[in-house]
Amino acid sequence: MTDAVLSVRDLVVEIPTRHAVLKPVDGVSFDIAPGEILGVVGESGAGKSMTGNAVIGLLDRPAHISGGEILLKGQRIDNLPYARMRKLRGAEIGMVFQDPLTSLNPLLTIGDQLSETMIEHLGISQAEARKRAIAALDEVGIPGAADRIDSYPHEFSGGMRQRVVIALALCAEPSLVIADEPTTALDVSVQAQIIALLRRLCRERDTSVMLITHDMGVIAETADRVAVVYAGRLAELGPVAEVLGRPRHPYTEGLMGSTPAASAGRARLHQIPGSMPRLGHLPAGCPFHPRCPKAQDDCRTDPAPTLAACNGRAACWHPVNSPESEAAE
């Protein structure tokens, strides 16, 4: 895909430590098309946030990109100097994090923060910026936007703050928004509001979204395509209804089975035994094999399967629900 807004190729992130070099992200590739919402789902420590941070150039030292490339609208951005990347972050890539307070400056009013971003990236006048800031707050559903524009972040509730963050992320009209667990800290009812808002605004502006979350339900309802991450690698990638509806990777199938559903009643939950291996202690072969019910000898000995080596959908030597596996039965 050459028209992709974001294109990540064989991304590797390394953290050198005393004992070993850890690879929290190891050979991840994906594209995000214009206006598309790509869900990135995985358990804690799977490397999903690290992937997002690599894209926006906000890796905490000593973590660094050690391989692969990241292209934004065909331009490489993984090797940009800090100042250029900073400029790009507001203008071309918007960010929404789990804790709204990390994206907001507690000492500035929200109006100042919005205006500042727009003046810097859009080159408009102070008065124009203020007018647009009010419009932006109005659009994200802040009641009485014109009155509240001079309020400070702490004067808003958690849900309202996250709305402000979304306004801030979108005000410079970026082509891509990275949303890292944007609703994890929020109540269910507020989560529904925020997700609906994010979806509506991005659809109206044709903005692409990389939505990072651990919540399969949020992904199912929001994303167009989904990437399932396990131990720093992509386990499965494809359209959301296919991946979650008919998962081919045993890990995805296990995740879906272990998520309780209101409709399923008291039936025993399917469980994936064990827990994700810690970085630096990955088993040989497929990283999932110690927990995999379908593991065979080649899973333990052959090199770890990659998407590219396995038909591009599921990184698994023995996928479930695939045309071949069903033909064999």
Add this chain to the structure above:
Amino acid sequence: MSDASQGASRHTDASAEKPTPRSRFGRAWESDFAWKFRHSPVAIIASAVALLIVLAAIFAPLIAPVDPFDPGALNLMNGFTPPGTPNAFTGETFLLGTDDQGRDVFSTILYGLRISLFVGVSAVLFAMVLGVTLGLIAGYVGGWVDTIIMRIADIQLTFPSILVAMLIFGIAKGVTPVEYRDQMAIWVLILAIGLSDWVQFARVVRGATLVQAGREYVQAARLIGRKGPAIMLRHILPNVLSPVLVIATISLALAIIAEATLSFLGVGAPPTQPSLGTLIRIGQGFLFSGEWWILFFPALTLLALALSVNLLGDWLRDALNPRLK
């Protein structure tokens, strides 16, 4: 849960363990703390200097050429001998020279160190026990108990600690009979410095206790029916000790300096039991008549001791701070 899945779960977790050396020493050597120490030249040098000084003080009677407090060993003719040169009358040579009484400066420093270190360590221990106890109680019990303890601490903080120490020293001197004054001086010094120093222990422990008391393992202990003292001692205390260790180290340097200051001002260790501060006081009288070594070497020793302990404390604070990892 089926047995097979449990087995698998155990298997993955076991394989995730890094190989650890068997021996206790091996594990300690491999710990993050030891690793940080091995990679910090400042910490290594500072602890080497501090260790050297402490050993010298402990083994002073074995190292010192003469016992400076044995009047029989003194020869007034040796007075004012410069370092490293033979005395004009007796021909004796002293490494760091002698003072006006003919006492060997090197030996007086070794013996003075013992007093300084003893007072410093005892005062810090006293301040620590007092401060940690009050801090734990204030943080765990809360309410008006907390208010009273911390307001007393606040009030005390508004006075410079050296002033508090002098006040306590003065009162103690007033109430002790004259014949016991010299014997009591050291203990009064410890009390004075300790009492002026407990506040920072109390403050830090109270803060850490508030954090720990809100954690769920403390609630679990309360639920079981554990009483306040048991929870404070067995659950909370072990978890607030690392900041205490840092403060204790830095306080030690400050206590040694405080002792030296008090002794320098003449309200500390008596001339019969001179500490480093007393030596400096004696030495400063001769500074302008050219006998610089009487002041210089005790002062240099005090500087080396205080600086190395302080650097060690700084390093400990960084090494034990999880946020700086």
Add this chain to the structure above:
Amino acid sequence: MTAIVTVKNLTRRFDVSKPWLNRVIERLPKRKLVAVSDVSFDIEEGTTYALVGESGSGKSTIGKMLVGLLDPSEGAVEIEGVNLDTETDRARIDKVRSDIQMIFQDPYASLNPRWKVRDIIAEPVAARGGKTQGLAERLLEQVGLSADDAGKFPHEFSGGQRQRICIARALASEPKFIVCDEPTSALDVSVQAQVLNLMSDLKDDYGLTYLFISHDLTVVSHMADTVGVLYLGRLVEEAAPGDLNARPAHPYTQMLLDAAPQLDGFGREVDPPKGEIPDPINPPPGCAYNPRCPFVVDRCREERPQLRPFGAGRVACHRAEEVVARMDKAS
């Protein structure tokens, strides 16, 4: 079946005033937050009762009052017929206390980092002077860990394993009733499934009674025999999970069910709920949900609805009949 836990008109107020001196200088009145307001329910022996609600619903406060970590401002908790606040017989109090245990939300904060796992698990028994020889090892194996783990420290375990250790500790004193305060909300889904299954198994093996506190309606539906829905400190609906999911009678329950993301809801367009949870210090008069409720009438703004029997469960809504009728018509 008999009720092992009876909660009657339970109310808890917290003083959230500024410090005394500030109040005097700034002439502020005392401020009270009503975290739990007039809540009554029973838990049958051997069942799981779930409390579900969003932040500020008072669900954790109720849990803490049940185990005795907080005292009620009004109302009473009776466990095995004993009111721990008014009972004077020490022996009976001790007996009941040893029958109650709790599992906490954060597996990283609920184990003392300086204690060995063996001592952590045995503490409930050791605190009463019981025999602890081999106890921790036996319990560790029961919760799916290895007896060798007893000599390790908590930091050597993952979140899920720590929660198993917490469960082992809760079982040590052989309790009858365990309060589980969001036991899996800090865990990943695959690990959550392991812990939920373990809890179900232990309940069957030991005949335990659970109070299961959660913000997640789907987890609650999976675990509970009876679900109580809390909103702003009030119990608004109580029903079996099947009935609750099929025919929610309170508009708030309906909203919660609608808002919860669904695993098969690909591209589902939800009409997001309106408004936010009001400030619990100044709750709206009448029904606390009235500012957000699509069924609101004048009566809802004036009169607080009482919890009343409705179908097989109970509901606190003046218009429950209309709510259910509208839903039946829609489907």
